[in-house]
Amino acid sequence: MxxxxxxxxxxxxxxxxxxxxxxxxxxxxxxxxxxISQTVRQQLIETLSLDxxxxxxxxxxxxxxxxxxxxxxxxxxxxxxxxxxxxxxxEDDDLTAEIFETVGSLVEFVAEKTQS
Numbered sequence: 001m002x003x004x005x006x007x008x009x010x011x012x013x014x015x016x017x018x019x020x021x022x023x024x025x026x027x028x029x030x031x032x033x034x035x036i037s038q039t040v041r042q043q044l045i046e047t048l049s050l051d052x053x054x055x056x057x058x059x060x061x062x063x064x065x066x067x068x069x070x071x072x073x074x075x076x077x078x079x080x081x082x083x084x085x086x087x088x089x090x091e092d093d094d095l096t097a098e099i100f101e102t103v104g105s106l107v108e109f110v111a112e113k114t115q116s
Contacts, residue, residue, distance in 0.1 A: 036114065037107045039085060044103065047077045059104035064097060075100060088113040 041057040044050065048069040050057075063070055079090050090113065099109045 036086070036111050040082065040107045040110055041103060043078055043081050043085065044106075047081060048074055057103050059102065059107070061103045063100045063102060063106065070100075078106075082110055086110060086114045088116075 037059070038054055041054045044057060044063075045052055045054065048067055050067065050069070075095075079095065083089055088110075090109075094109075094113075099105055
């Protein structure tokens with residue numbers, strides 16, 4: 001007769017739960033990431049008054065040095081808008097030039113701040 005330990009029982013139960021939850025969790029995380037990306041891109045378009053669509057701002061689109069409108073005041077406006085939209089606070093030490101290199105680096109920053 002097969003004798004199941006408490007540890008084995010826990011593994012079976014946790015696997016069953018994971019099988020039911022994981023697909024939805026992965027889908028939710030993916031949708032969350034897509035929503036963050038679209039919202040960040042929309043915020044950039046509105047703040048900088050760019051004549052672009054959300055789809056034209058790709059993950060690899062450079063920010064610093066690419067748009068004359070993207071100056072220090074615009075950076076403050078973008079960050080403030082993102083803080084209000086996503087409910088996080090960016091500390092001065094968090095804000096480095098690397099965050100503003102590309103659209104993707106800004107999206108990654110926002111995603112990290114919203115998950116912490």
